[in-house]
Amino acid sequence: MASSSASVRNVRIFRYDPQKGGEGHFDHYTLEISDETTTTILDVLLRIQREQDPTLAFRYACRVNMCGSCGMVINGRERLACKTNVSHVPRGQDIALRPLNHFPVIKDLVVDMDPFFRKYEEALLFYEPKEEFAEPASIRPDSRERRNIGLNTECIACGCCVSSCTMCRYHEGYAGPAALNRAFTLLADSRDGLFEPRLTRAMASCYNCRTEFNCTEVCPKEISPTRAIKHIQWLAVTHRREQPRLAAATGSQESAATPASQAGKTDRRTFLRQVCVGVCGVGSALALGGVASIAAVGPALRKTPRRWVAIAKLADLPSGLATVMMNYEVKSGIYMQSVSTPVLVSRAGGEIVCFKSSCPHLGCLVRWDGASERFRCACHGGTFDRDGKVLSGPPPRPLDRYVTKVESDQLFVEVG
Amino acid sequence: MSTEYRKPLQWGEQDPYRRENTAIGMWAWLAQRVSALAIVVLLALHVVLTYKPFLQFLLLLMVTFHAALGLRVILLDFNWVGVKYQRALIWGLVGLGLIVMAATWLSIY
Numbered sequence A: 001m002a003s004s005s006a007s008v009r010n011v012r013i014f015r016y017d018p019q020k021g022g023e024g025h026f027d028h029y030t031l032e033i034s035d036e037t038t039t040t041i042l043d044v045l046l047r048i049q050r051e052q053d054p055t056l057a058f059r060y061a062c063r064v065n066m067c068g069s070c071g072m073v074i075n076g077r078e079r080l081a082c083k084t085n086v087s088h089v090p091r092g093q094d095i096a097l098r099p100l101n102h103f104p105v106i107k108d109l110v111v112d113m114d115p116f117f118r119k120y121e122e123a124l125l126f127y128e129p130k131e132e133f134a135e136p137a138s139i140r141p142d143s144r145e146r147r148n149i150g151l152n153t154e155c156i157a158c159g160c161c162v163s164s165c166t167m168c169r170y171h172e173g174y175a176g177p178a179a180l181n182r183a184f185t186l187l188a189d190s191r192d193g194l195f196e197p198r199l200t201r202a203m204a205s206c207y208n209c210r211t212e213f214n215c216t217e218v219c220p221k222e223i224s225p226t227r228a229i230k231h232i233q234w235l236a237v238t239h240r241r242e243q244p245r246l247a248a249a250t251g252s253q254e255s256a257a258t259p260a261s262q263a264g265k266t267d268r269r270t271f272l273r274q275v276c277v278g279v280c281g282v283g284s285a286l287a288l289g290g291v292a293s294i295a296a297v298g299p300a301l302r303k304t305p306r307r308w309v310a311i312a313k314l315a316d317l318p319s320g321l322a323t324v325m326m327n328y329e330v331k332s333g334i335y336m337q338s339v340s341t342p343v344l345v346s347r348a349g350g351e352i353v354c355f356k357s358s359c360p361h362l363g364c365l366v367r368w369d370g371a372s373e374r375f376r377c378a379c380h381g382g383t384f385d386r387d388g389k390v391l392s393g394p395p396p397r398p399l400d401r402y403v404t405k406v407e408s409d410q411l412f413v414e415v416g
Numbered sequence B: 001m002s003t004e005y006r007k008p009l010q011w012g013e014q015d016p017y018r019r020e021n022t023a024i025g026m027w028a029w030l031a032q033r034v035s036a037l038a039i040v041v042l043l044a045l046h047v048v049l050t051y052k053p054f055l056q057f058l059l060l061l062m063v064t065f066h067a068a069l070g071l072r073v074i075l076l077d078f079n080w081v082g083v084k085y086q087r088a089l090i091w092g093l094v095g096l097g098l099i100v101m102a103a104t105w106l107s108i109y
């Protein structure tokens, strides 16, 4: 039974020696593993340290996914060494172990988690009740509030999420998924007395999230920090009015808030306000414009009665192709509009055909091109032959024709 | 004897198998940024070189991607769709976008 998952695996481990410095490199080991499904990556590390290389440094404590010390990058993904089995690493791949991103490397797989906990603390990670409670608060597990906070309180501060989030690299001041997740669990708690300063701090970095979901993908506790951040963004929008007050509250309560960061917050606030004004302005302009144009255009869309317009004297029409301007007035909405449009007249002996000059594709002006003996639309290159049939390009149908008549030596076309 | 910390490693730096393990949400993010740049370039080309079906097709395709992925983020931002559906949203919205795009394309040509 055990033999089915027994194997020899290549292991690549990142090595960095603080006394030598440099970029670090990978060392290669091979290890016989009797049962991949019951051997964790932490077991692998312990065995290599014991059997092959006592200088190997890594961190662990609980061995049962509770302390969060053994977070590292295992084959291109942040995981806990004690929670990952060798069988989770595809057979074809080496086992590749490397320290977490975004933290200074102390030695081999051990990183300095100070920046992580500093951000955690800056998010005001502790709970402070609004009022003194004589009795323990009773929290109904099925209440909406408790369900919303959910299992996001289960964070073990392993740093996997921060390592996986590429935005932590590009935004110095970004609190990162773990700290914002912590802030969320308290912001969503109605007993919490530090709502305002906490929100002000969380708001300063909640927009650095680009919704990549890397943190959610890697969290060994299956927490979604993304959900937490979305909640904070939502609070930022719904508490827009309180924001001046919020900033003031932080200013007086928290001496840590530097003038520079306050200036930053003011900028953000002004910016948000401008965005709101902008959106409202554009919105109402669109609404007004919509109403006005419906009022103006609506009547014009109603069928106007058809009528005849004289466009030329027969005697003036050359045989072959001619372009004639047609002028007439039409009642459009509340005013009379004069229309002036070219008509393409083709005369062959006694037969006269009048084409509309607007292209059946998108309505650009069609002209007769004597050189190539065809009608041509300049916009998208549609061409038509002498009879209006499409020769090339996007037009979906031949040139439209007017209904015509000849009366007392005048050529009329029907419009309407 | 000096002891120095190594400067922090970055995503993808000395990072074996990272590419295969990149989560779909990250690709969605990247695809949206790339399509945004593509739209800027293709739009300029579209204005300069009118009526080039190939160009129009590419432009429409990029707009489809950009819009679908943007809608996904909006839906997630306002919690109109729960974060647990983030992957389904990618396929769903991009698929829907492509259908709409195909319909648009066929109705024009």
Ligand code: SF4
Binding pocket: A068, A154, A155, A156, A157, A158, A159, A160, A161, A162, A177, A178, A181, A218, A219, A220, A221, A222, A223, A225
């Ligand atoms: S949220 Fe998850 S991945 Fe991030 S530190 Fe906490 S337990 Fe680790």
Ligand code: FES
Binding pocket: A059, A060, A061, A062, A063, A064, A065, A066, A067, A068, A069, A070, A071, A080, A081, A082, A083
């Ligand atoms: S050793 Fe404690 S979580 Fe892995």
